[in-house]
Amino acid sequence: MSKPVDQPNQGAVHKDIVDFTSTSPWSKGWSQFSSQRLVFISLLLLMMIAVVVVFGPMLSCYDTASTNFELILSPPSLSNGHWLGTDSLGRDLYVRVLKGGQISLMVGLVATVVTIGIGVVYGTIAGYFGGRVDGLMMRLVDVLYAVPFMFFVILLMVVFGRNLILIFVAIGAVNWLDMARIVRGQTLSIKNQDFIAAAKVCGLSEWAIIRHHIIPNLLGVVVVYATLTIPQVILIESFISFLGLGVQEPATSWGALVNDGMREMHRAPWVLIVPAVMLSITVFCLNIIGDGLRDLFDIRQANV
Amino acid sequence: MLLRYAFQRLLSAIPTLMVMVFIAFYLVHSAPGGPFDTEKVIAPEVRANLDRLYHLDQPLHKQFIYYLRSIMRGDLGPSFRYRDYSVNDLIAAGFPVSFKLGAAAMSLAVIIGSLLGMFAALYRNSVVDNTIQLFSVTGIAIPGFVIAPVMILLFSIDLKWLPAGGWQIGRWSDWVLPVIALALPQIAYIARLMRGSMIDVLNSVYIRAAYAKGLPTSLILRRHAFKPAFLPVLSYLGPASAGIITGSVVIEQIFSIPGIGRYFVQGAINRDYTLVLGVVVVYGILVIFANLVVDLLYAWLDPKVEY
Numbered sequence: 001m002s003k004p005v006d007q008p009n010q011g012a013v014h015k016d017i018v019d020f021t022s023t024s025p026w027s028k029g030w031s032q033f034s035s036q037r038l039v040f041i042s043l044l045l046l047m048m049i050a051v052v053v054v055f056g057p058m059l060s061c062y063d064t065a066s067t068n069f070e071l072i073l074s075p076p077s078l079s080n081g082h083w084l085g086t087d088s089l090g091r092d093l094y095v096r097v098l099k100g101g102q103i104s105l106m107v108g109l110v111a112t113v114v115t116i117g118i119g120v121v122y123g124t125i126a127g128y129f130g131g132r133v134d135g136l137m138m139r140l141v142d143v144l145y146a147v148p149f150m151f152f153v154i155l156l157m158v159v160f161g162r163n164l165i166l167i168f169v170a171i172g173a174v175n176w177l178d179m180a181r182i183v184r185g186q187t188l189s190i191k192n193q194d195f196i197a198a199a200k201v202c203g204l205s206e207w208a209i210i211r212h213h214i215i216p217n218l219l220g221v222v223v224v225y226a227t228l229t230i231p232q233v234i235l236i237e238s239f240i241s242f243l244g245l246g247v248q249e250p251a252t253s254w255g256a257l258v259n260d261g262m263r264e265m266h267r268a269p270w271v272l273i274v275p276a277v278m279l280s281i282t283v284f285c286l287n288i289i290g291d292g293l294r295d296l297f298d299i300r301q302a303n304v
Numbered sequence: 305m306l307l308r309y310a311f312q313r314l315l316s317a318i319p320t321l322m323v324m325v326f327i328a329f330y331l332v333h334s335a336p337g338g339p340f341d342t343e344k345v346i347a348p349e350v351r352a353n354l355d356r357l358y359h360l361d362q363p364l365h366k367q368f369i370y371y372l373r374s375i376m377r378g379d380l381g382p383s384f385r386y387r388d389y390s391v392n393d394l395i396a397a398g399f400p401v402s403f404k405l406g407a408a409a410m411s412l413a414v415i416i417g418s419l420l421g422m423f424a425a426l427y428r429n430s431v432v433d434n435t436i437q438l439f440s441v442t443g444i445a446i447p448g449f450v451i452a453p454v455m456i457l458l459f460s461i462d463l464k465w466l467p468a469g470g471w472q473i474g475r476w477s478d479w480v481l482p483v484i485a486l487a488l489p490q491i492a493y494i495a496r497l498m499r500g501s502m503i504d505v506l507n508s509v510y511i512r513a514a515y516a517k518g519l520p521t522s523l524i525l526r527r528h529a530f531k532p533a534f535l536p537v538l539s540y541l542g543p544a545s546a547g548i549i550t551g552s553v554v555i556e557q558i559f560s561i562p563g564i565g566r567y568f569v570q571g572a573i574n575r576d577y578t579l580v581l582g583v584v585v586v587y588g589i590l591v592i593f594a595n596l597v598v599d600l601l602y603a604w605l606d607p608k609v610e611y
Contacts, residue, residue, distance in 0.1 A: 036390075037358065056429060059460075143319075143320050143323070145542075145543070145595075147320070147323075147324055147588070147591070148546045148549055148550060148587055148591050149546075150550040150553075150583060151328070151550070151568065151587065152327065152328070153551075154568070154569060154572060155331045155332060155572055156331065157582070158572040158573060159331050159332070159334055159335040159336075160334055161336075173436070231445070235447050238447065238449075239447065239449065239550075239554065242449045242554060243553070243554065243557075243569055245569070255449075258449065258450055258453070259449075261453070262453040262558065265453055265457050265461070266457075267454070268462050269457055272453055272454070272457065273454075276450045276453070276454060279447075279450060280445050280446045280450060281445075283445040283446075283447075284441065284442060284445035287441060287444060288441060288444055291441075
């Protein structure tokens, strides 16, 4: 391991344990390369999953709902067309997992848009107007942080019945706090820059400044945190569906499929494994991509 | 000073709790159907009597005031579904189990998570670090309700090492799988937080000074590096406790553990108003209390905090 020359006084005893300065160019280059490679692989994998989830069901001759009581819990096989086997009602698992994936991914995207919408508006207003408005709004966020929100999502689902639109709104209503904090922090640093002062001098109204100057400059941060929000949202949805409160049969999602699989796992482990693996890989890839983007843009969470 | 701060925070917890109860109360009561909608049709006179007994014939805001008054007295009311039991009875029976489970998971998460994070930071960019980082990204991606059945499949059904569920007094093997399933996502997250903050701390000047003085690494870690590096983890413990509580709702269901988490979903579906609200109140108090303890510890540990 080559040492940087400008650090001659490092204790020889523990230089192999703690590296005070930056790492050596080689290992740094390697770690950057390997982390980028991981991001790249994740991106490829995710794209593959998306393509398979969207177009895959068309390749099979089965659908999500039709049952076949001759073939209950049959193992994966190429010959009968049930490529991933069947579930406890003889429904084709391949089609169900992919259709469930469509719902999971869609919920991830739409609920993230809701989250961003609420978070950006709230955070920009708090950050831009500052002072007492800011204090009050962020105090509310602090209070809400202390509330175990999943409980309220569950109650909402029980009260208003299960439908997809409600899932979007409920998750968005729960999840905007982080986004609001981050956006507020970013707005605080933008609003003191010269071009905002220039815009004020030009006589632009405050709303025009927010719309044309603040929000466009938030885009980078928002995009990065949106990619980190999607996996969270997918997990929340699958948690709710796992409890049997999410999407309704015959529609399904990965969380609901994991729940189905758990009931049959002692007889037919594949019914559990397939949706569990799909869900985990998707969330894993999304997290890696989000982290990679954050490192790329070098954004730290603008917390407190 | 610290005491006054604690008192202030305790006071400010009351409105938070009130807001939670208020939202939960109106949500539960606006659900279609009621607790006495069963297959069997109840005679209208009986129904009217039942409604009167439980104040269900009153307007909603009056019911809310009744409910608030009875909570103030520490009475969570009778359960609508579990006849002959009050919500206090049900929660008193289930809470110790849930609490032990959650506390065990939390302790495991903090200890293992911060140790892993510390090692990853110490041996940065080595095989150890990469393994720990891979573990923590994977752990964050796999939710508890996925890891739990997979572990049952592996350790209970295939290897037959551990029971697949149940909760018998004095049988430690019942604890292993649920506690791990509950703790794993938190371990992963804490390890990651700890790694980041420990790297920052190890790069700071005073740690270099400690090395220059010739202190051994273990002493530097214990005396100088651990406390500041632990602070971000500490501030995460509030959300972590909320996460563990939410997780316990499914974990208790999967492992059929007689805690209070299972009452929540079942109670909500059965329109057992008082039971659901009781669970919300207990968990709300718990989360608020956890946040309070975290803030106090933070104020105590970090000399920069003013209160």
